[in-house]
Amino acid sequence: MNEGPLGWAKFYRKGVGYFAFAMHRLSGLVIVFYLYLHLFVLSHLLSGAATYNSLVTSITYGPYDSFLVLDVLLALVIFYHGANGTRLALNEMGIGLKNHKVMFYFFESIAVVILGVFLYYAYMFIGAA
Amino acid sequence: MTEAEMKYNSRRRVTGSVSRMFQAASGLFLIFFVGVHLYVAHIDFGHPIQFFNQVIQNMHNPWWLAFFIVFVWVISYHAVNGLGGILKDLNMSQKAKGYLNYALVALYFVTVVYGTILAVLVARIAVPA
Amino acid sequence: MEEMVFEIKRTDENGNMKTQSYNVPKDKVSTVLEALLYIKENLDHSLSFRYSCRMEICGSCAMEINGKPHMACSTTTDSLKGQKVTVAPLKHFKVIRDLAVDIDGFLEKYRAVKPYVIRDDDGKYDSEILQTPEQFHEYLDYSLCIKCGICMAACPIEGSDPNYLGPAPLAAAWRYIADNRDQGKKYRLEIVSGEEGTSRCHFAGECTEACPKGVDPSFAIQKLRSSMVGLEFQRLFRRR
Numbered sequence: 309m310n311e312g313p314l315g316w317a318k319f320y321r322k323g324v325g326y327f328a329f330a331m332h333r334l335s336g337l338v339i340v341f342y343l344y345l346h347l348f349v350l351s352h353l354l355s356g357a358a359t360y361n362s363l364v365t366s367i368t369y370g371p372y373d374s375f376l377v378l379d380v381l382l383a384l385v386i387f388y389h390g391a392n393g394t395r396l397a398l399n400e401m402g403i404g405l406k407n408h409k410v411m412f413y414f415f416e417s418i419a420v421v422i423l424g425v426f427l428y429y430a431y432m433f434i435g436a437a
Numbered sequence: 438m439t440e441a442e443m444k445y446n447s448r449r450r451v452t453g454s455v456s457r458m459f460q461a462a463s464g465l466f467l468i469f470f471v472g473v474h475l476y477v478a479h480i481d482f483g484h485p486i487q488f489f490n491q492v493i494q495n496m497h498n499p500w501w502l503a504f505f506i507v508f509v510w511v512i513s514y515h516a517v518n519g520l521g522g523i524l525k526d527l528n529m530s531q532k533a534k535g536y537l538n539y540a541l542v543a544l545y546f547v548t549v550v551y552g553t554i555l556a557v558l559v560a561r562i563a564v565p566a
Numbered sequence: 567m568e569e570m571v572f573e574i575k576r577t578d579e580n581g582n583m584k585t586q587s588y589n590v591p592k593d594k595v596s597t598v599l600e601a602l603l604y605i606k607e608n609l610d611h612s613l614s615f616r617y618s619c620r621m622e623i624c625g626s627c628a629m630e631i632n633g634k635p636h637m638a639c640s641t642t643t644d645s646l647k648g649q650k651v652t653v654a655p656l657k658h659f660k661v662i663r664d665l666a667v668d669i670d671g672f673l674e675k676y677r678a679v680k681p682y683v684i685r686d687d688d689g690k691y692d693s694e695i696l697q698t699p700e701q702f703h704e705y706l707d708y709s710l711c712i713k714c715g716i717c718m719a720a721c722p723i724e725g726s727d728p729n730y731l732g733p734a735p736l737a738a739a740w741r742y743i744a745d746n747r748d749q750g751k752k753y754r755l756e757i758v759s760g761e762e763g764t765s766r767c768h769f770a771g772e773c774t775e776a777c778p779k780g781v782d783p784s785f786a787i788q789k790l791r792s793s794m795v796g797l798e799f800q801r802l803f804r805r806r
Binding site: 310311313315318322325326330332396399401402405 | 784789
């Protein structure tokens with residue numbers, strides 16, 4: 309009778325709104341997790357330059373540079389959440405309610421383009437050092 | 438009032454649309470905050486990269502300090518409210534929802550206080566030579 | 567003769583579930599409801615399901631057909647891909663037996679939103695209340711609801727929390743609030759904007775996708791929210 313939260317993830321063969329809803333939840337949870345991880349990493353600033361720099365260098369240039377893959381995924385998730393969130397916020401104010409599916413594709417396309425540009429410059433930035 | 442109306446009537450909390458509106462508004466603010474933050478931290482953050490020094494120097498600027506403190510306040514609100522929105526969709530008793538509300542408010546304050554103290558402490562570290 | 571296989575998820579009076587298959591000749595039936603009736607008449611008299619009008623008006627025969635909620639009467643066998651059809655009771659409802667589900671909880675939620683015109687003058691008005699065609703079309707679509715419960719089965723939030731009012735009751739609330747003769751918005755605020763109300767909708771929009779009558783509950787819920795914001799602010803700052 310009761311599907312439970314697993315039902316949220318069953319977007320197969322459903323409308324695009326359902327996919328947007330399921331992914332918005334998932335990406336939101338990922339970002340909340342990252343928010344606290346970020347605060348944890350930033351707390352190392354208080355331990356001085358050596359500790360903080362070695363931590364950040366290890367996850368940017370090695371030995372743990374495979375974290376960069378997760379960073380790219382995180383950027384994807386943030387851009388997705390932002391684009392879909394913009395659509396939801398506009399719908400909340402009554403803008404584009406009848407065209408919310410078109411708006412989903414529109415905002416997601418913009419987000420993908422900005423994500424590409426961002427990743428390119430971020431990569432150049434790391435490589436420049 | 439009929440029995441059905443009694444069951445679904447909530448005298449305590451009739452702020453459903455207002456809280457959704459705040460969530461949407463804070464989300465739109467965060468697009469700006471996250472955009473600036475990603476640009477500053479991943480694209481234009483000093484060349485060559487000086488992780489620790491650059492962060493400390495940045496935080497010595499009172500405008501950046503204020504930016505990050507407001508950022509922490511808004512993103513924590515958005516995160517905690519969003520997390521609560523997901524948790525309340527689980528099948529919980531009224532009592533459990535009451536406890537959940539307290540827990541979320543506590544989580545919000547802990548995050549905000551920790552984030553603010555961290556930002557202020559980092560801003561007080563002397564700039565390394 | 568070409569046959570279709572109907573795999574039906576059955577539940578007996580003790581709550582035991584099993585899946586049973588029936589072969590139905592394709593040229594004898596044209597809709598899923600007719601196939602069920604064929605099975606009941608010719609193959610298995612014990613099969614239970616609810617139906618009445620056979621023309622998508624009564625809202626009785628909603629069920630899961632190939633994993634999605636549909637009206638059995640308006641789902642033609644031609645529209646189904648493949649020779650195998652799975653039929654299950656409507657999701658998010660308590661099963662009474664086989665394909666018949668208990669809709670009492672749903673109707674109780676429906677009643678909770680006061681689905682009738684509320685007047686401040688208690689109906690003691692002297693002249694006719696006029697309505698322009700534009701005002702009529704404001705709510706017409708939402709009055710087409712047949713209370714079949716398909717949107718409730720499609721809603722992901724309804725699936726995880728049965729206390730959420732759900733798409734159909736909230737669309738009904740909007741049907742009356744959008745009606746220019748109705749003055750009951752302030753009386754519906756506590757139910758519609760309460761903890762089990764519109765704030766629980768996250769705009770997955772599956773209710774609108776699934777509705778057989780073209781009602782747009784997700785649109786109605788968004789409109790309810792934006793129309794309730796002002797009243798909620800007034801409540802927040804009003805002294806008690």
